[in-house]
Structure formats: structure tokens, C-alpha cells
Amino acid sequence: MRILASDPVAEKGLNILREEGFIVDEKIKLSEEELIKIIPQYDALIVRSETKVTARIIEAAENLKIIGRAGVGVDNIDLAAASKKGIIVVNSPEGNTIAAAEHTIALMMALLRNIPQAHAALKAGKWLRKEFTGYELRGKTVGIIGLGRIGTAVAKRVKAFETRVIGYDPFISEERAQMLGITLMPLEELLQNADIVTMHLPLNNETRNLINRERLKLMKKSAFIINCARGGIIDEEALYEALKAGEIAGAALDVFAKEPLTESPLFELQNVIVTPHLGASTKEAQINVAIDVAREIANVLKGGLAQNAVNFPAMDKESYQRLKPYINLAEKLGNFLAQILSGGLLAAEIVYNGLAFKEETRPLTLAALKGLLDPLLMEKVNYVNAPVVAKERGIKVRETVMENGADYTNLITLKVTTEKGERIIAGTLFRNNEPRIVQIDQYRVDVVPEGYKLFVPHKDQPLMIGRVGLILGEKGINIAGMQLGRLTPGGDAVMVLSLDHPADGDSIKAIAEIPGIYEVKAVSL
Numbered sequence: 001m002r003i004l005a006s007d008p009v010a011e012k013g014l015n016i017l018r019e020e021g022f023i024v025d026e027k028i029k030l031s032e033e034e035l036i037k038i039i040p041q042y043d044a045l046i047v048r049s050e051t052k053v054t055a056r057i058i059e060a061a062e063n064l065k066i067i068g069r070a071g072v073g074v075d076n077i078d079l080a081a082a083s084k085k086g087i088i089v090v091n092s093p094e095g096n097t098i099a100a101a102e103h104t105i106a107l108m109m110a111l112l113r114n115i116p117q118a119h120a121a122l123k124a125g126k127w128l129r130k131e132f133t134g135y136e137l138r139g140k141t142v143g144i145i146g147l148g149r150i151g152t153a154v155a156k157r158v159k160a161f162e163t164r165v166i167g168y169d170p171f172i173s174e175e176r177a178q179m180l181g182i183t184l185m186p187l188e189e190l191l192q193n194a195d196i197v198t199m200h201l202p203l204n205n206e207t208r209n210l211i212n213r214e215r216l217k218l219m220k221k222s223a224f225i226i227n228c229a230r231g232g233i234i235d236e237e238a239l240y241e242a243l244k245a246g247e248i249a250g251a252a253l254d255v256f257a258k259e260p261l262t263e264s265p266l267f268e269l270q271n272v273i274v275t276p277h278l279g280a281s282t283k284e285a286q287i288n289v290a291i292d293v294a295r296e297i298a299n300v301l302k303g304g305l306a307q308n309a310v311n312f313p314a315m316d317k318e319s320y321q322r323l324k325p326y327i328n329l330a331e332k333l334g335n336f337l338a339q340i341l342s343g344g345l346l347a348a349e350i351v352y353n354g355l356a357f358k359e360e361t362r363p364l365t366l367a368a369l370k371g372l373l374d375p376l377l378m379e380k381v382n383y384v385n386a387p388v389v390a391k392e393r394g395i396k397v398r399e400t401v402m403e404n405g406a407d408y409t410n411l412i413t414l415k416v417t418t419e420k421g422e423r424i425i426a427g428t429l430f431r432n433n434e435p436r437i438v439q440i441d442q443y444r445v446d447v448v449p450e451g452y453k454l455f456v457p458h459k460d461q462p463l464m465i466g467r468v469g470l471i472l473g474e475k476g477i478n479i480a481g482m483q484l485g486r487l488t489p490g491g492d493a494v495m496v497l498s499l500d501h502p503a504d505g506d507s508i509k510a511i512a513e514i515p516g517i518y519e520v521k522a523v524s525l
């Protein structure tokens, strides 16, 4: 399989992929058209922030299974397009946290002490001292917007400078803020109180131009603002005007609305210092992020699940190990049901009974949906696009979780409604995580969800098994196992045969013609 790195990525990461037997091409600074042309050859794409992975590129990516973002921000990737196409997007959420936090501190100190300006002046032959008198950090109030990984790492570090830290993040709790020693407050209040404001939140539709003209006006005239998160969070035009008018004291910017950026009115202002998106550019961070995404890509291309997928529920290693057999079971249940269904699919409900499902069920639901939808549809369905595909087709998906209430300690039941009625399948794990289908429709069974099956509802009467066995036997198809389920003697019953080879069309037809056989469905798991 082939992997393309379209931005500079540390060799240590790429070598992991080469050692795993993948072919890795490094081609940087490609245009959108160039990428569209070559992307069909690739199974995985690795990017940093420079490559814009547009919907057009994703559309052309016939073989792409995963996009690895060697860093945090995925705003350069069209996530909706990737999800729709079933392409997993992974990032490295922690690999560059320290690099970005330290760069923020570096910018903060440089800004307060005029280091870039003094450096430039002296190198130009000017020994200026009075002009470059700065400020101390001690005793100042630092306002952090976005208290995620980088925001909290910055908080920890500025505290060592004896500052007071205030924060704004609508998604963190008061308890967590207290634990970090940060006073939470509304954004407007933070802007009014901070001597230094620093941004550490993602760019999205809610945060674009979060710091606009009105909000900049709330800041103290003596205040500084730093953006080491994403360009576009601060309105650059409004910032220019605020700085020019002396409404705030200065700004340090590592990121810009449009990158690369080599000319900007902001660059002409003495109280603005800039770096070209260097937050994550340390040797250490680049090795960390490259290794993280390489491991994810290798794992996913070998059929595993991603742990840091942005468009798939994230799972830590432990949860993944624990849930993996259930994920496989859920997928098999969906798959089995898909192969015995008739009529258009209207709704799917997945019911989880048992403590195994107390914490996390989302990956199981996605697996059940994938198993259910993939055999029914022309397009490829996987864990990532399964909900999108279901939604697009108007299939209602419901999830119910109950701590107990079933005959098995942990049971997954998939109920689907089609135009022709309702069908049910349920499964559990036996000892040693052995998967079993324990119910199909109203019948109790004990079927290993593996290999070739024949699902044969019939009337409970003598000779049924014998005649089915004879037809298959005459074709040299060996029956490896058989399960019978019936409601009442002489009533409706079901046979689930496990075969060593798939049954051919003629045998299936011949079985279907036996009086008392209601239907015959071949299932391959």
C-alpha cells in the first residue's frame, strides 16, 4: 500500500511506515490540481497545516482510507467530505502541546520586552535602550481563551512567573478550572481584566472572528494579545485598527487567516511581532506527531481501529481492547441481518443490555451500522461514513443502553424495521470472548458468527433436515454445524447451517422448493 506525505514530516515517523512494508512518497508543495491527479494512487495521506485537503481532492481519492494530520488542528481538512467518503481522519492531539505552549511563552516574553524590535534595531546598527523599555510578567493577569491541552500548559507555565490566571472556555467545568488554579469568567469580563490575552482554541464557525472590533474595544489600552492557535479567530483588520489607534498595546501572532502570508498591514506596525506558524516546529514535537500518525496509519491500513480519529469516537487503548470483541460482534450481527433482510430499510435500533456497555457504545453502534449497510448498498460503508449514509437514506438510528434486563450478562440486540416488517438478531460473548448469535427473530439459537451459513426458516416437521442435507451433500457441500430453533412442536422453526463452502445457486433453489421450507438465505460472515 502507498502513503503520501504532502507536507514535511519527520523521517522517524515515515520510517515506521516503511518498516511496516508500506511505500512512502514525500511530495511537498503540490497544488490542488497536482494532488487531485496523484491522490488515486494512495491509501493514506499525511499532512501538516499547509496542504489544504479540499472536497475536490477527497472526491478524487479513490483508494484513500485515512488522512493523518501530524499535529492538532484539522481545519485544513474538509472533514464533512472525508466522513462522507468513509475516510478516517486522525491527528496527534498531544504530540506538539509543549512546543505550542513554549512558543506562546516565548512570544509573550518577546512581546513584553520588545526583543524582536531591539534585535532588528541593533543589527541595523542602532543601540537603543530607552525605546525598548518593556514590562514584567510578574503580577500581571493572563487571560487564556481555550483551556484545552495547550491552554492549560500555558497556564501552568505563566503561573511560575507569579501571574494571576483567568480563563474562558465554555466547555470546561468550574471544578477543573479550580483544580488548575484558573478563575473562569465570561469572555467579555476576561477581555476587560486581562493584561495579556492568549488564544488556545480551535477555529470553527463559532470561533471565526471571535475577537472582533467590539471585543477588542473591551481590552485595556495597556493589554497585549497573542494568537498561537489559528488565524481567523482574531479579525485581522479589526486588530490592525485597534493597534494603530492605540486601543491595545501590542500583539504577537504566529498564525494568520491566510497562510503563507508575507505581506500584511499588520507587519508594518512596530507593536506587532510575528512568526510564520512555528508553534509546533520543534524537533521533539515533529518526531512526536510523526510517530503518532504513522502508528495510527499502520494500524488502520492493517485493518485496526484508529485511536485518535477526529471523525470517529476516540478510545483509549484499554477501552479499545475491552470493546474490540464487541465491536466485531456488533458488525457481524449487522452483517448477518443485512443478508437475510428483504424490503427497504427504514430504521435500526441497537439495544445494549449489560454493564459492558456502561461507558461507551458509540463505536459498537457504528460497527453494527457498517455491518448492516455495507452489504445492502453499492457504496462502500465503513465506521466513519455509516451514520452519514444512514442519515442520507432516511434510516432512523436509535440506541438504547440498559444495565441489565436480558438473559445474558451482556447482550447486543439489533432490531431493524423494513417495509416488510421487523427483524431481530442478538449476540453475546461467551467465555474467552467467543462471539455467538443467540437469537434470530423469535428463535433462540447458538451460532458462531463466522464463515458460510444458510438461514432456513421452515415448518417443524420430519424430513426437513434430511432433505436439506441430501441436496447439499450431493453437491459435495459439507455441513460443519447445524442449529435448530423452534417455537412450538409442529410450528415454525429455523435451521442455521454452517457450511465449509458457500452453497451454490442451484442448491439454494432446490432447498427453497422443498415443501415446508419458507425461505433460504445464504449468509457469508
Ligand SMILES: NC(=O)C1=CN([C@@H]2O[C@H](COP(=O)(O)OP(=O)(O)OC[C@H]3O[C@@H](n4cnc5c(N)ncnc54)[C@H](O)[C@@H]3O)[C@@H](O)[C@H]2O)C=CC1
Pocket: 071, 072, 073, 074, 093, 096, 097, 100, 145, 146, 147, 148, 149, 150, 151, 168, 169, 170, 171, 172, 200, 201, 202, 203, 206, 207, 228, 229, 230, 254, 255, 277, 278, 279, 280, 281
Ligand atoms: N501555532 C501552532 O503551530 C499550533 C497551533 N495549535 C492550535 O492551538 C489550538 C489549541 O490546541 P489544543 O490545546 O491542543 O486543543 P484542545 O482541543 O486540547 O483545546 C481546545 C480548547 O478550546 C476550547 N474551546 C472550543 N471552543 C471554544 C470557544 N468558542 N471559546 C473558548 N474555548 C473554546 C475547548 O473546550 C478546548 O478546551 C488549536 O487551534 C490548534 O490547532 C496547536 C498546535 C500548534
Ligand SMILES: O=C(O)C(=O)COP(=O)(O)O
Pocket: 048, 049, 050, 070, 071, 072, 073, 074, 096, 277, 278, 279, 280, 281
Ligand atoms: O498542530 C497544529 O494545530 C498546528 O498548527 C501545527 O501546524 P504545523 O504542523 O506546524 O503546520
